[in-house]
Amino acid sequence: MAEPQSLWMSLAWGDAGYGDDFFWGVCNTLLISVCAYAVALVIGLLGAWAKLCHIKVLNRAGDTYTTVVRSLPELLFILLIFYAGTPALTRLLVNIHLVEEGFEINPTGAVIFALSVIYGAYLTDVLRGGIQSVPKGQIEAAKAYGMHAPLRFVRILFPQMIRFAIPGMGNQWLNITKDSALVSVVGATELLSVGRGAANSTKHFMFYFGVTALLYLALTVFSLALLSQLEKRANRGVRRV
Numbered sequence: 001m002a003e004p005q006s007l008w009m010s011l012a013w014g015d016a017g018y019g020d021d022f023f024w025g026v027c028n029t030l031l032i033s034v035c036a037y038a039v040a041l042v043i044g045l046l047g048a049w050a051k052l053c054h055i056k057v058l059n060r061a062g063d064t065y066t067t068v069v070r071s072l073p074e075l076l077f078i079l080l081i082f083y084a085g086t087p088a089l090t091r092l093l094v095n096i097h098l099v100e101e102g103f104e105i106n107p108t109g110a111v112i113f114a115l116s117v118i119y120g121a122y123l124t125d126v127l128r129g130g131i132q133s134v135p136k137g138q139i140e141a142a143k144a145y146g147m148h149a150p151l152r153f154v155r156i157l158f159p160q161m162i163r164f165a166i167p168g169m170g171n172q173w174l175n176i177t178k179d180s181a182l183v184s185v186v187g188a189t190e191l192l193s194v195g196r197g198a199a200n201s202t203k204h205f206m207f208y209f210g211v212t213a214l215l216y217l218a219l220t221v222f223s224l225a226l227l228s229q230l231e232k233r234a235n236r237g238v239r240r241v
Helices: 003-007 019-052 054-070 074-095 107-133 136-144 149-186 192-200 205-232
Strands: none
Touching: 019 054, 019 107, 019 149, 019 192, 019 205, 054 107, 074 107, 074 149, 107 149, 136 149, 149 192, 149 205, 192 205
16 A cells, blocks of 8 residues: 555656646636536526516526426436537538538537536526515616616616625535536546546545545635625625614
8 A cells, every 4th residue: 555645745746646637627627617607697697587577488488498407417418418419519510511520519518518508597596586686666766767778787786686696606606616527427527537537547546536525625615715705795885684
């Protein structure tokens, strides 16, 4: 059995260890999470608008979207997107002559898209709840002053909505950083796949999976600290009961 000191030395940078592999694994995890969350936030805003507008078709579309996506396991949805969705999209792009034959969609991109759709459904209801928490009288007053819809959203709705939505949005961010590990099932690289590769190569499973867990914990602690600061900033000037 290797000495504990030699195990820690195996985390050196470069060919001598796995330090650089873990570093790039963390970077890929953050890249996947940030990209997927940004797209999911846009989808969530559109979904919340659809569920709150007065057009029945959009209401039903929003309800159907959130119900279907939340009823499927994340792993199953990712597999469906990767093995069924990406070939269909590739054929479409080839048929409209945007790409050439043999073009393949990057597995990481496919997972980012899948996570965006998944968490867009969760953020839809988080943002819808935040919007509904804003007093309607303020929106009506803004309309009376002649504010058009985009200006009402920027000046009245969004600043107050985000105050109510940050806790739920923060939870979804933490979930998406962990679910980014599902990218490994389609052959892409992130933090968990790096830890598993190091463990399989050395057979020191406890050590390398422990290092992986510590890195996920560090990401979570950093995220919680950042979310706490964002929540404090969003609640400036609000009297607490």
